[in-house]
Amino acid sequence: KAGVTQTPRYLIKTRGQQVTLSCSPISGHRSVSWYQQTPGQGLQFLFEYFSETQRNKGNFPGRFSGRQFSNSRSEMNVSTLELGDSALYLCASSLVGPRIRLPRAEEETQYFGPGTRLLVL
Amino acid sequence: DQQVKQNSPSLSVQEGRISILNCDYTNSMFDYFLWYKKYPAEGPTFLISISSIKDKNEDGRFTVFLNKSAKHLSLHIVPSQPGDSAVYFCAANPGTYKYIFGTGTRLKVLA
Numbered sequence: 001k002a003g004v005t006q007t008p009r010y011l012i013k014t015r016g017q018q019v020t021l022s023c024s025p026i027s028g029h030r031s032v033s034w035y036q037q038t039p040g041q042g043l044q045f046l047f048e049y050f051s052e053t054q055r056n057k058g059n060f061p062g063r064f065s066g067r068q069f070s071n072s073r074s075e076m077n078v079s080t081l082e083l084g085d086s087a088l089y090l091c092a093s094s095l096v097g098p099r100i101r102l103p104r105a106e107e108e109t110q111y112f113g114p115g116t117r118l119l120v121l
Numbered sequence: 122d123q124q125v126k127q128n129s130p131s132l133s134v135q136e137g138r139i140s141i142l143n144c145d146y147t148n149s150m151f152d153y154f155l156w157y158k159k160y161p162a163e164g165p166t167f168l169i170s171i172s173s174i175k176d177k178n179e180d181g182r183f184t185v186f187l188n189k190s191a192k193h194l195s196l197h198i199v200p201s202q203p204g205d206s207a208v209y210f211c212a213a214n215p216g217t218y219k220y221i222f223g224t225g226t227r228l229k230v231l232a
Contacts, residue, residue, distance in 0.1 A: 004164070033219065042127075042210065042224035043165070055218040090164050098214045109155065110220065112164030
């Protein structure tokens with residue numbers, strides 16, 4: 001089974017521009033989450049989608065947005081880029097997402113893509 | 122406010138010895154925990170998880186221990202191998218459709 005794919009892998013933008021990142025989850029997975037990783041900050045949660053609905057959003061400004069399509073593929077968009085947006089953006093998919101505990105908790109385990117490295121100049 | 126803390130940014134261990142990575146959390150309502158390993162230029166890879174109904178879970182060389190009263194979990198790798206050198210993240214599920222990750226511990230296994 002193919003893993004989570006993210007495109008593009010690398011991106012260079014300038015301040016004020018906008019960017020769209022794409023994520024294709026593992027086949028059959030309906031939950032997609034996005035995280036931002038910066039040095040020393042770990043993985044910061046951006047948002048989670050399940051069946052085209054955003055179920056949770058992290059503490060990021062409104063410049064960060066996302067969506068999920070009927071085939072579970074997801075995109076995230078960052079408008080008016082700032083230097084501080086330079087980071088590794090990671091997408092993760094799971095069958096049901098981080099929800100309440102289930103008898104088979106592996107259904108909510110998230111599997112990550114390789115990430116998109118964004119550099120804002 | 123960091124709800125999941127990995128207080129050791131780095132750890133060095135000799136090959137063949139035990140590696141112990143620690144993680145503390147602040148909210149006693151967290152009841153599902155995971156460990157991920159991350160190599161440079163790759164996304165995190167799921168290693169092992171544990172729910173609060175257990176205090177130990179094993180998978181090959183990897184064992185996770187959960188101490189709910191102390192709000193502490195640890196990952197033991199025995200024996201450690203050079204290929205285990207990576208950044209390890211612990212994560213907790215607060216039950217709100219997201220995981221909260223720690224800041225990671227860089228493990229270096231010396232040959």
